[in-house]
Amino acid sequence: MKLSTEEIIYSYGWFSSPVFDGLSLDIPNECTVLLGPNGAGKSTLMSLLASAAPPRRGRVRVGSWRSDRRRDLAPLRRAVGWMPQDIVPVTGLTVREQVAYHGWLKGMSRAEAWQASFEALRQTNLVDLADRSSGKLSGGQTRRVGLAQTIVHRPSVLLLDEPTAGLDPAQRSSFRGVLSSLSVGDTVLVSTHQTSDLSDLFDSVVVLSEGRSRFTGSAEAFLAHATDSSESVERRAEAAYTAVLKEAP
Amino acid sequence: MTTKKRWLTSLSLWLAVPMVVLIVSVNLEDGLSSTRGYWMTATTKASEAVVFTGMVAALGATWEASRLRRADLLAITARSRLLVVAEALAPTVVVALLGTLVSYAMLATLALGAPGGPAWHVIGVNLAALAGITGWGLFLGFLLPPALSLTICLAGTYIWYFVTAAHYQFPLWARFLSGGFLGDPGVWGVPDPRALLAALVSASGLLVAGLCALLLRDRGHALVAGVLMVLLAVGSGCLIVRPLDYHPVVARTGIACDRIIEDEITVCLWPELEPDREALVPEIVRQHQAFTARGIDLPSTVSAAQEEPEGSLWLPMFPRADARSTVAAGFVHVLMPQELPESCPNEKFPQHTMDAVLAWLRTTAETEGHEEYRASISARSARALDAVLELPPEAQGEWYAINRPVLGTCSPDPDTLDPRHLAPEADS
Amino acid sequence: MRWWLRARLVLPGLVLLAAAWAAGLASADQLFAFPTVFGPRAHVPVALLAATAGLLLTTYGLDRSRTPVELTANRPVLLWDAALVAGTALAAVTAGLTACFSGIPEGLMMARTTVAGLGVYLVARAVVRTDLAGLAPMGMLTANIVLWDVQAFPVAGPWLLAAPGSAVSWWVSVLVLVLGLGCLLSRFPTRN
Numbered sequence: 018m019k020l021s022t023e024e025i026i027y028s029y030g031w032f033s034s035p036v037f038d039g040l041s042l043d044i045p046n047e048c049t050v051l052l053g054p055n056g057a058g059k060s061t062l063m064s065l066l067a068s069a070a071p072p073r074r075g076r077v078r079v080g081s082w083r084s085d086r087r088r089d090l091a092p093l094r095r096a097v098g099w100m101p102q103d104i105v106p107v108t109g110l111t112v113r114e115q116v117a118y119h120g121w122l123k124g125m126s127r128a129e130a131w132q133a134s135f136e137a138l139r140q141t142n143l144v145d146l147a148d149r150s151s152g153k154l155s156g157g158q159t160r161r162v163g164l165a166q167t168i169v170h171r172p173s174v175l176l177l178d179e180p181t182a183g184l185d186p187a188q189r190s191s192f193r194g195v196l197s198s199l200s201v202g203d204t205v206l207v208s209t210h211q212t213s214d215l216s217d218l219f220d221s222v223v224v225l226s227e228g229r230s231r232f233t234g235s236a237e238a239f240l241a242h243a244t245d246s247s248e249s250v251e252r253r254a255e256a257a258y259t260a261v262l263k264e265a266p
Numbered sequence: 267m268t269t270k271k272r273w274l275t276s277l278s279l280w281l282a283v284p285m286v287v288l289i290v291s292v293n294l295e296d297g298l299s300s301t302r303g304y305w306m307t308a309t310t311k312a313s314e315a316v317v318f319t320g321m322v323a324a325l326g327a328t329w330e331a332s333r334l335r336r337a338d339l340l341a342i343t344a345r346s347r348l349l350v351v352a353e354a355l356a357p358t359v360v361v362a363l364l365g366t367l368v369s370y371a372m373l374a375t376l377a378l379g380a381p382g383g384p385a386w387h388v389i390g391v392n393l394a395a396l397a398g399i400t401g402w403g404l405f406l407g408f409l410l411p412p413a414l415s416l417t418i419c420l421a422g423t424y425i426w427y428f429v430t431a432a433h434y435q436f437p438l439w440a441r442f443l444s445g446g447f448l449g450d451p452g453v454w455g456v457p458d459p460r461a462l463l464a465a466l467v468s469a470s471g472l473l474v475a476g477l478c479a480l481l482l483r484d485r486g487h488a489l490v491a492g493v494l495m496v497l498l499a500v501g502s503g504c505l506i507v508r509p510l511d512y513h514p515v516v517a518r519t520g521i522a523c524d525r526i527i528e529d530e531i532t533v534c535l536w537p538e539l540e541p542d543r544e545a546l547v548p549e550i551v552r553q554h555q556a557f558t559a560r561g562i563d564l565p566s567t568v569s570a571a572q573e574e575p576e577g578s579l580w581l582p583m584f585p586r587a588d589a590r591s592t593v594a595a596g597f598v599h600v601l602m603p604q605e606l607p608e609s610c611p612n613e614k615f616p617q618h619t620m621d622a623v624l625a626w627l628r629t630t631a632e633t634e635g636h637e638e639y640r641a642s643i644s645a646r647s648a649r650a651l652d653a654v655l656e657l658p659p660e661a662q663g664e665w666y667a668i669n670r671p672v673l674g675t676c677s678p679d680p681d682t683l684d685p686r687h688l689a690p691e692a693d694s
Numbered sequence: 695m696r697w698w699l700r701a702r703l704v705l706p707g708l709v710l711l712a713a714a715w716a717a718g719l720a721s722a723d724q725l726f727a728f729p730t731v732f733g734p735r736a737h738v739p740v741a742l743l744a745a746t747a748g749l750l751l752t753t754y755g756l757d758r759s760r761t762p763v764e765l766t767a768n769r770p771v772l773l774w775d776a777a778l779v780a781g782t783a784l785a786a787v788t789a790g791l792t793a794c795f796s797g798i799p800e801g802l803m804m805a806r807t808t809v810a811g812l813g814v815y816l817v818a819r820a821v822v823r824t825d826l827a828g829l830a831p832m833g834m835l836t837a838n839i840v841l842w843d844v845q846a847f848p849v850a851g852p853w854l855l856a857a858p859g860s861a862v863s864w865w866v867s868v869l870v871l872v873l874g875l876g877c878l879l880s881r882f883p884t885r886n
């Protein structure tokens with residue numbers, strides 16, 4: 018399912034300068050990584066794509082649905098699974114209840130959500146923690162609960178905002194393994210500021226900086242910006258990232 | 267964080283102005299009309315600002331602890347946790363101390379020039395109370411979610427400082443646990459050490475609870491330990507302060523009593539009253555003679571101390587007051603019964619007798635406003651008074667001696683209110 | 695719905711509110727003295743303190759609604775939140791009227807304080823941080839107390855401290871609640 022933004026203008030508060038000033042972006046119907054330094058607007062873009070906040074001007078498109086059409090909001094939200102940067106546990110609920118709650122919020126019936134929560138926990142290796150209080154988890158476990166919440170309603174589009182933030186290398190590797198084994202969504206957008214997260218998982222790259230798109234294209238085209246093609250993917254990604262950011266807008 | 271940022275983001279800074287306004291307002295309304303010329307009064311009244319400084323300290327501490335908890339800074343710091351918290355609390359502590367200073371500075375004007383100096387032990391307890399409530403704020407901020415901690419802190423300080431002092435469910439002594447409400451002891455009194463000790467013990471418990479929340483890594487353990495400490499400390503404080511009533515004052519000791527005055531009357535004065543000695547002593551002698559001439563048996567030693575020397579007549583006097591007024595009022599005070607019934611069933615209280623006796627004492631002592639008082643009492647009391655005043659002095663004293671004991675009972679006005687039976691014609 | 699009720703702490707919130715009201719009504723005749731900026735102390739019904747403290751878990755539960763995922767919910771959670779607030783206010787007014795007709799006029803003051811407290815909380819959370827917004831009901835009561843000129847108005851104070859049947863103060867409270875509900879439903883820029 019295609020994701021795009023059309024001339025969106027967005028700012029925090031009424032008097033602050035805009036984060037996006039007419040951003041138009043097409044995100045391919047595949048696995049895309051959204052790169053950019055801190056403060057580039059990655060999280061903001063994610064929240065706009067998820068319809069968590071309406072842009073001041075412009076619109077977000079998810080498939081044929083538009084964020085500025087009231088009747089499109091419900092199917093748009095149903096189609097999108099958004100994992101924000103901060104996963105807030107709902108204290109008082111168990112892990113499974115929290116995941117099911119999010120499924121129910123997305124429009125599933127209670128029974129459906131309860132069934133689906135088990136499947137989501139299975140996919141994210143959390144079945145053993147299903148009955149644990151959602152407030153008593155480690156950082157890595159909380160991240161996986163966040164992922165389970167995101168996929169419980171089987172969305173067509175996955176928006177994952179810094180999914181490996183705060184995890185140690187072993188946890189990041191494990192999380193990437195979970196990601197790669199997911200069988201949901203035909204469009205995945207993962208935001209990160211760590212080029213080391215770039216891997217064979219991703220088909221295309223978007224580089225965002227200061228609210229503007231600096232690069233949108235295939236992973237190969239992105240890596241081609243690195244001068245030394247003999248280096249590892251990680252090194253090339255780093256070099257390409259630096260080169261793209263250095264290029265004049 | 268820069269110092270400027272630390273201050274600007276501190277909740278206590280924003281509360282500083284309303285805090286100071288309230289302290290000034292209360293002191294202007296209340297504090298500055300307390301006993302002058304006595305450092306103990308100036309200190310105890312100033313320490314009552316703890317109800318405001320304590321609220322700000324608690325809220326500020328909760329705010330800072332909540333911020334540290336939210337950022338999980340204490341889990342990652344390589345520095346001492348105590349140091350990190352102390353730095354964070356700096357604006358709160360400064361604001362609370364500022365409020366304390368404002369209060370002490372205002373009320374020090376009551377006692378400037380008086381002998382002695384501030385009661386440092388009372389100030390110490392005041393500061394300890396502040397430290398304790400700050401610890402309590404830390405406890406709440408570290409252990410409760412931010413959305414709950416501040417509200418619970420504010421509600422808690424309301425109860426700790428204000429509701430305990432007012433609600434009938436709380437005993438009278440509960441108010442002293444917070445370190446406030448020591449009141450004006452008068453130059454003859456000092457705060458009951460038990461009130462001070464109870465405040466100190468309670469404050470210690472609250473502070474330790476805060477330290478538990480800060481230093482114990484397991485939140486559950488910190489919660490249990492902190493609650494236990496508070497219960498233990500406040501419970502101990504309650505036990506200490508239970509015997510007290512609403513006025514936690516004990517008799518001051520150590521009065522100098524080495525001057526023999528003519529007419530075999532010895533006068534003992536506190537150092538605070540010494541500057542007024544030349545005016546006070548003749549007035550005391552005059553009043554003493556006025557009452558003894560009416561047959562009232564008074565000790566030959568008149569003392570400004572309640573319990574020293576033994577067998578003396580205590581005369582409550584105020585420094586820097588008009589000698590005539592303060593002595594006259596003092597005699598009236600000691601010649602009225604100290605214990606009156608709190609309430610009497612079926613409204614059986616000898617009110618007319620009470621009014622008449624008090625009016626007679628005030629007229630004899632020539633207190634300020636004794637004529638206005640006479641005009642305000644009931645017709646029956648006024649008739650009795652007029653009749654008493656027509657009697658010879660010794661008969662007046664006899665009338666007083668017969669009727670005074672009645673005032674401590676729940677009974678209707680006795681027949682002895684009418685002094686006619688004491689008139690000289692009545693004997694013949 | 696069950697999960698929403700638990701996420702919002704609806705039951706614990708109602709239990710606390712009921713307990714606070716019970717305590718408040720039981721001590722309806724009790725006053726506590728609090729200084730004002732004008733000098734003389736104001737004597738404030740303890741019941742009002744109970745009414746604001748009773749909102750603690752209700753506001754805490756509502757605060758838990760501000761998670762990123764709830765912003766993209768396909769259920770009308772905002773309407774339910776509004777219904778929770780309105781329902782709480784209505785329950786308070788009902789309890790207040792019942793108490794008043796049973797001879798406890800302070801019940802109406804408690805109801806008014808609850809209505810205004812909910813509104814002030816919702817307005818506050820649109821402009822300040824979560825923890826500060828939770829302070830708003832009690833902060834609002836404190837402001838009323840310290841600004842009461844007891845000498846000029848010895849019987850009744852401003853807004854929440856006005857006579858139980860004061861129409862103006864009731865209108866203001868309802869207006870604040872409506873404003874708060876407006877902030878809630880419009881998702882007026884919120885701060886976390």
